[in-house]
Amino acid sequence: MTTQYPDEPATREGGGLARFRLDITYDGTDFSGWAVQPTRRTVCGVLVDALSRILRTEVGLTVAGRTDAGVHATGQVAHADLAADVDTARLVRRLARFLPPDVRVRAVTPVPAAFDARFSALRRHYVYRVATTPYGAEPLRARDTVSWPYPIDLDAVNAASERLLGEHDFAAFCKRREGATTVRALERFSWTGDADGVVSAAVSADAFCHSMVRSLVGALLDVGRGRRAVDWPAALLGRAERQGVAVAPAHGLTLVGVDYPDDAALAARAEVTRNLRVPTGPTAPAAP
Structure with missing residues (x-):
């Protein structure tokens, strides 16, 4: 089972993981939106399946904006915690072969551990x-x-x-x-x-x-x-x-498109956004 919104960034030391940004484009016509749904074809579901098969490990994605069914993207952004030594250029080429023609990962780029595709966005x-x-x-x-x-x-x-x-x-x-x-x-x-x-x-x-x-x-x-x-x-x-x-x-x-601050401001921006967007307490809903 994938984790949509991990609470903490991966560390670069000790665990062999690093954080990577994925720049994604898709035609949303034949997708039931971004978020994984049982028995439905979704953008996240297709991407997670391809990444997990290629990398032979379970992969979780955090996305900048969970688009609805039928909505498209030319500038979607997600992040994933992957093996620090992953060959990003090769991964993009392999994804092009594994993914259906209505979704593409344009780039996979290493980013600071504080980068959060959702909460760091301006x-x-x-x-x-x-x-x-x-x-x-x-x-x-x-x-x-x-x-x-x-x-x-x-x-x-x-x-x-x-x-x-x-x-x-x-x-x-x-x-x-x-x-x-x-x-x-x-x-x-x-x-x-x-x-x-x-x-x-x-x-x-x-x-x-x-x-x-x-x-x-x-x-x-x-x-x-x-x-x-x-x-x-x-x-x-x-x-x-x-x-x-x-x-x-x-x-x-x-x-x-999605805008982000300079690397030095990523953690502060994520903290501010979490405080604004995520209610606390026993009745708090799951993050959208």
Whole structure:
């Protein structure tokens, strides 16, 4: 059984282990999300199986962001504690042969023992793609772009998005989990359109609660088509639960990057994040 979120980093002395960062990309269409689920095909499950077979030992992964079913990634990050003398270049080549074509490990890199893919992260970056053309998404992009049958008023969605920036309780845009905080710092939420009729929403925050990005996008799409006023999404911030907010389809969403501090600040950042994100006490839930 793999450990998703080990409490302590591996030591580099005495145990023969070292910490490694994995940079991962995947098409989430045929996965039931990141997290291991019995009888379901998941990104973590496929990766752990391949790594364990190649290295002939049980491997656990800690990930920066556990994406939902159907969500993609071009900039996912995970860490694993592996034999310190592992040949990383050879491991990447072997993974390319063992893994299915819809998931790839681009790089395996040694990192300090204090590096934690989840807790050391400063922010996560997502992009949501919407095709507003009459014919819908281009066939080669149909798996990562939602066909939207309405025009999107870019001025309206950008004005509404700007009002959501900053640290707020985003309970109105999250699927609540008992005991888990929904306070997040939204650093970027901006919309752009290209000549091909695709509108992209760029969303960045220190972290996201469950289904937050898709709920934000769903609310703003209603603003963009004129169903809701520009000030409506910000007015929802005072609510304790999600009501009346459409959740945008999963396949338009891609995790495109995760930012980390310099090596010297990794441990301090992880400590701060743990204190913010992980409740304590007998009713504390498992880490998301």
